[in-house]
Amino acid sequence: MVIKPKVKGFICVNAHPGGCSAYVDQQVEYAAKQSINGPKRALVIGASSGYGLASRIALAMASGADTVGVHFDREPTERKTAGAGWYNNQRFEKLAKEKGLIAESLNVDAFQDDAKQTVIETIKQTIKQVDLVVYSVAAPRRYVAHEDKWYSSVLKPIGAPFEGKTIDTDKGEIKTVELQEANQDEIDATVKVMGGEDWLQWIEQLHNAGVLADGCKTIAYTYIGDQLTWPIYGDATIGQAKKDLDKTVARINTLLQHDGSRSSKSQTAGNSAYIGVLKALVTQSSAAIPVMPLYISLLYQVMKEQGTHEGCIEQICRILTTGLYGDNCQIDSAGRLRVDEYELAEEVQSEVKRRWERISNENLRQLSDFDGYKSDFLKLFGFGFQDIDYEVNIDTALSE
Template sequence: MIIQPRTRGFICLTSHPEGSAQNIKNQIEYVKSKGTIANGPKKVLVIGASTGFGIASRITAAFGSGAATIGVFFEKPAAEGKPGTAGWYNSAAFEKEAQAAGLYAKSINGDAFSDEVKKETIELIKKDLGQVDLIVYSLASPRRTNPRNGVSYASVLKPIDQPFTDKTVDFHTGVVSDISIQPVENKDDIENTVAVMGGEDWKFWIEDLKAAGVLAEGVKTVAYSYIGPQLTYPIYRNGTIGRAKDHLEATVPVLNNLLKDLNGVSYVSVNKALVTQSSSAIPVVPLYISLLYKVMKEKGIHEGTIEQMQRLFAERLYTGEAIATDEKGRIRVDDLEMREDVQEAVAELWGQVSTENLSQISDIQGYRDEFFNLFGFNFDGIDYEADTNEVVNVPSIEK
């Protein structure tokens, strides 16, 4: 079938298998170009492994240090006349590239919050790898059912205490406008968001993996967070999502205590603002990213997801030396974004930006390209007018 992008707001409803495969190949080539991560992991579990930081982590582990990888994700398979999700195509392409390179790669498609998927993952580790030495936790979901009490939670994206009003952009049309978001009406919204996006499920995973004996001596686990500039604080770090990130970060000492007898350690990595399916849904953030990209590209310090993850692994997690953290114990690979000169330049542009000058003073086109790249579109060398085979299977997942 001929697959073209169809969008609804910040969601792309279609994805392209050949474009997604090209996306994966590009990321693999970048990691290979940076050389071997000498002290890197060898047996890796990535929870939330199909898009964004998750797939970039899996690529970095596999092609940066030759790791065997198991990926857990929840994606829609392809069927005749119906394209699969981008994450499905990403995972199919990754497995094929890994196998061609002689690397172990298997995947599990299901609800990572569930006990069933945790058990299935543990059984696969026992059968094929024995133990894992790195667990990457990179789940992003609007809903979660707690498997231990059966309660389902839905997250909300809202400020706390006061309404929030600022600029935002429709990145499809380029219209800059003001947006106002009312604060949460009750603390249940906050607690539900923490239940979905906080550290509880990360802890459940590590508890279950340890109890099953599949964590290696010296195991590391890392989850991803974001802080950002003050202009996004009301809707992000000081809002409901920020409370969830606080909980995620507060889970680190709990896990460190749990892993102590294995000489294991856990970290939260604070990453740069990037175009992901999740960030596209947050008001203000697409406009901020468009301005940030403009500034960072002009300064020659721009990074995408794969550059961020390669640097996290090679220059933070696996240097063979003590891992540098901030005063709260977090790894910071948002250091280039948060440089004073970068933030001052973005703040100046923020005060100027409008619909009329958006294309001149921001990198809105770069934002659009990266958004569509997430779904396999806007890649050079792909004929999007041609028929393509939409039925692509992930090799390790039974049909």
């Protein structure tokens, strides 16, 4: 079939196989030029796209790591394309295996115990143990089998209603968004879906199965942001889930007592678990959060003008080389590894805020990089690559 993007609000419901290959290839090209003195066996939980996929690419191509990747995506049929993550991981596997690396991709629901056991058995049969576990799961809801209950996350403020600017990405128009404050049940459900409970359960089961190597590390990613995003991000339901991630670090470090084999010179010596704070980028998750599309459009323009803009693969390579496997990363008072310093620089934030106050439908494309935002959004699903002929009939089952 001829595959054109079908965008509904903040999601694209189809994906282009060849474009997804191009999406992976661009990141592979960058990562292959880097050098990470990192792990040789890694498990990436949440490898569909964004920071999770970038982690898998960086670990394989810059550190030479064998990887097991967990993603949860629709598989292709004769009439429908697969989800982008399915094509992404198919392409990654091909490129990794061409380099002589082990690359196993499991399309399963990471929240479920049977999925965890399947992953554990795959590790035992292939790479035996893992030196790093990356947790990068972003899902709107979670089924808890022993409760036979679904939990759904919400994107709401806490304590008071919120009214602010956002952008209708379909129409390219500035509009006002109004959100009612979350109740306690909604807060609790959001923490259940997006907090640290599942990360901890993964580490517990991997540990009990004996597939965590001595000195194994684990990292989960988060976003903190600044004043413009706090009402809907930091001081909101998502923020409560992120605080739960912080608490989980201490619990994992208690669970995994290291044998002291790691060099005492490393800034991360003695710990097992970390939170990595990354910059705001266009991902399938951020596109769903009110305010963020407009903020990111403004941020992109300012950071590109100042020469400090980075994408997913650049951010991940930097946090791996300077933080998790290096000694040159900013660490905040909570012990988080920070590579969002360029976004939070005073000259960046002050200019974003100045433009935020002035932005209108008339000057949207002058003050922001909305076109760049839309381009990056479509590329998440394999669309908008210049070298791809989108008029050609293509088999939906092809991964390249």
